[in-house]
Amino acid sequence: MSSDEDVAAASRHTLFIGKKENIIQARRVVKSVGERDVLVIYHQGDFYAIDVRCYHSGGPLQEGDIEDFDGRTCIVCPWHKYKITLAEGEGLYQAVDPSVKALKPTWCSKGIKQRVHTVTVSNEDVFLTLNDSPGPIDSDYYQTEKYRNTFLKE
Numbered sequence: 001m002s003s004d005e006d007v008a009a010a011s012r013h014t015l016f017i018g019k020k021e022n023i024i025q026a027r028r029v030v031k032s033v034g035e036r037d038v039l040v041i042y043h044q045g046d047f048y049a050i051d052v053r054c055y056h057s058g059g060p061l062q063e064g065d066i067e068d069f070d071g072r073t074c075i076v077c078p079w080h081k082y083k084i085t086l087a088e089g090e091g092l093y094q095a096v097d098p099s100v101k102a103l104k105p106t107w108c109s110k111g112i113k114q115r116v117h118t119v120t121v122s123n124e125d126v127f128l129t130l131n132d133s134p135g136p137i138d139s140d141y142y143q144t145e146k147y148r149n150t151f152l153k154e
C-alpha cells in the first residue's frame, strides 16, 4: 500500500491529490483511490470529482466536453453523448410532451446516475473525499473488478 493509500484509509477515503495551481493548470486529473478511478475537473472556478467511466456503457469521461444545459454544467460523454451534471451526477435528457401542439423539448432528469465525490481545498492543497454512500449508483458497475477484467484488460 502506498503512503497515499494509507492517508486515504486513515481519513475515511480522503486523499491529497495535488497542489491547487497544478490541478487548475491541468484542468483534468484522473486519480485511483482504492478500487475507484475518479476524474477531478477544474472548470470556471470550481472543482468537481466524478467517477471516470460513464454510467451508460463505461465511456471515458476524461475525454468529454463540458457544456451547460438548462443552466447546469454537464460533461458530455464522448461515446454516445449522454449529458451528466458535474455537481450531482444526474443524467439529463430532452423530451417533448406529445399532448402539447407545439412540440417543444424540455430538459428532464433521469436522477443520479454517476457517483460524484467531494473536492476540498485547504491552503493550496486539493483533497478528494470519496462518496461512500450506499449504492448502487449506475456508474458503480464500471468501478468493479468484474468490469475491469472483462473490458479493460482485453
Ligand code: FES
Pocket: 054, 055, 056, 057, 058, 059, 077, 078, 079, 080, 081, 082
Ligand atoms: Fe457514455 Fe454511452 S458510454 S454515453
